[in-house]
Amino acid sequence: MEGYEEIFKILLEAVQKNIVPGEAVECANVIPIGISNRHIHLSQTDLDTIFGSGYELTKLKDLSQPGQYACKETVTICGPKGAIEKVRILGPVRSKTQVEVMSGDSFKLGVVSEPRLSGDLHGTPGITLIGPKGSVQIKEGVIVAQRHIHMLPGEAKQLGVQDGQIVSIKIGGARGGIYDNVAVRANDASALECHLDMEEANAMNMNSLTKITIVK
Numbered sequence: 001m002e003g004y005e006e007i008f009k010i011l012l013e014a015v016q017k018n019i020v021p022g023e024a025v026e027c028a029n030v031i032p033i034g035i036s037n038r039h040i041h042l043s044q045t046d047l048d049t050i051f052g053s054g055y056e057l058t059k060l061k062d063l064s065q066p067g068q069y070a071c072k073e074t075v076t077i078c079g080p081k082g083a084i085e086k087v088r089i090l091g092p093v094r095s096k097t098q099v100e101v102m103s104g105d106s107f108k109l110g111v112v113s114e115p116r117l118s119g120d121l122h123g124t125p126g127i128t129l130i131g132p133k134g135s136v137q138i139k140e141g142v143i144v145a146q147r148h149i150h151m152l153p154g155e156a157k158q159l160g161v162q163d164g165q166i167v168s169i170k171i172g173g174a175r176g177g178i179y180d181n182v183a184v185r186a187n188d189a190s191a192l193e194c195h196l197d198m199e200e201a202n203a204m205n206m207n208s209l210t211k212i213t214i215v216k
Contacts, residue, residue: 024201029159031149031169031212034064034193035201039088039107040075040129041098041118046138050075050131050174057091065150067092076130077101081110083130099142102199106144116143117183120154148183149194149214156186163187168215169194175205178215 047055051073058072062087074086084105098121106113113127126139149169156162163186169179179200194212204210 029213030164031192031194031214032064032167032210033201033206033210033212034195035206036100036145036195036197037088037092037204038084038099038101038197039070040077041090041094042129043095043097044093046097046129046136047093049134050129051138052133055133057089057093059091063090064191066189068189073131077109078130079109079111082108084108095202096121097129097136097138097141098199099129099138100145101142102197103144104199109142111142113142113144115181117146117148117185118143136139145195145197146183147179147181147194147196147200148185149192150190151186151192152188152190153186155192156184160216161186161214170213170215171204171206172211173205175203176210177204182214 009197026053034212042050047057058062060070060072062069069091071089071091075089076083076085077087084101087099098118100118101113103108103113109127111127113125116124121141121143124140125142126137127142128137147169149167152158152164161184163184165184167182169182171177171179179196180193196206
């Protein structure tokens with residue numbers, strides 16, 4: 001009976017929102033997307049070194065995930081082969097500095113980065129960060145963000161997945177397809193959203209209206 005009650009709830013919500021009943025179950029599985037460019041999360045220690053002691057980040061705009069925001073400040077990242085200027089900092093500060101680049105950036109910088117979930121930095125390459133007041137060379141912390149979906153535990157239950165599970169996603173549109181190896185990140189500090197980087201989004205001609213659904 002529990003399964004029937006859930007279906008009835010979805011159908012009722014569909015009627016209230018003027019959704020065609022035949023599309024209700026599909027719409028319940030549609031996930032919004034967030035497309036990210038290269039960016040940096042700084043520790044307070046590294047922030048002080050690069051911008052000056054006691055420096056506080058300047059919020060530019062809030063991001064979709066609760067408590068996170070894009071900052072006015074940018075830095076230059078420099079690897080063995082090249083540098084990329086004006087890389088945006090995201091706040092708030094973290095316990096450890098993390099630099100998220102795209103696969104193509106790795107060739108320009110000369111670092112061998114691989115897909116990792118945020119915070120999984122052990123064994124990753126380091127890089128030099130250059131700001132207006134100084135520079136810092138981190139020993140590790142450069143990653144290509146693994147595709148992932150943020151959601152609340154209740155949303156995970158509704159979608160039939162759990163935290164840490166690896167799923168595939170189906171992307172609609174003329175150049176759509178399927179991406180594998182998408183990690184589910186379900187916790188109480190999340191907002192439902194699938195995070196992809198610009199390379200992944202451009203490969204399938206995605207935009208804010210693109211529909212994404214989980215397939216298993």
